[in-house]
């Protein structure tokens with residue numbers, strides 16, 4: 001049966017660390033001899049029902065302790081790709097946070113090679129093409145981001161781009177100007193989280209100072225009509241994550257989410273899952289939820305899916321992009 005939410009799509013805003021389900025967390029903890037402060041998966045599942053950003057971040061970083069070896073990262077990514085494929089994802093651009101792992105003593109090469117192994121066999125195993133994007137933690141100093149960028153030189157063949165994530169307010173994009181210049185010189189594509197909790201000015205900075213090609217979230221751009229006009233004119237993609245916005249209280253309830261208004265304004269928006277193990281759903285479930293809450297039509301869903309492929313870093317394979325877009329058009333809804 002062709003469920004509307006399972007139409008072919010690309011996922012462009014997905015943190016691989018945010019796909020760690022309680023069952024896998026316990027399995028890896030046992031394998032690696034890591035003690036988790038939870039009795040069982042049930043108790044951990046309860047902890048996933050956090051109420052605010054800080055308790056989410058505390059849990060998020062605490063659970064990363066179970067990820068130690070390249071095999072752990074391969075298993076994590078493989079589990080995500082299998083789930084995503086079952087929900088219609090045909091192309092995934094996966095974020096990871098190298099600093100969250102190197103700070104725990106896991107070498108960057110272990111992380112990249114473990115993830116790359118899963119990503120590079122994903123087309124054969126799951127019918128999903130992939131790209132890997134390394135994100136800098138913006139609440140750490142720019143020097144740390146620069147060192148991280150330098151440290152991945154031996155692994156550049158696996159990495160398509162750079163991004164910027166974690167606590168936004170107080171850490172404007174301009175802090176990372178030199179890092180993004182250096183990333184550009186290394187041939188990397190550029191995205192950044194901006195305008196999730198930070199002001200519209202951060203979205204402008206991400207575009208003008210960092211030269212990003214896509215803005216992750218960008219919700220608060222809606223407060224600035226001139227900025228909206230520019231984003232429409234320049235067709236800058238905004239990778240929205242509606243379930244994440246509700247869980248982290250950027251919007252109160254899904255019915256209040258500006259997704260519909262952003263589509264009506266002519267913005268190039270996509271729908272994504274962010275940290276799906278923590279925020280109540282993968283991208284298919286997210287499509288389902290926004291469709292119900294905002295009354296999206298099949299044509300709206302098709303437009304979101306087309307946007308996702310148009311915004312994807314597929315410039316090196318336009319034939320593939322065209323094939324994916326044709327799949328969207330050919331998808332029939334039951």
Ligand SMILES: [Zn+2]
Nearest residue numbers: 015165193274
């Ligand atoms: Zn994110």
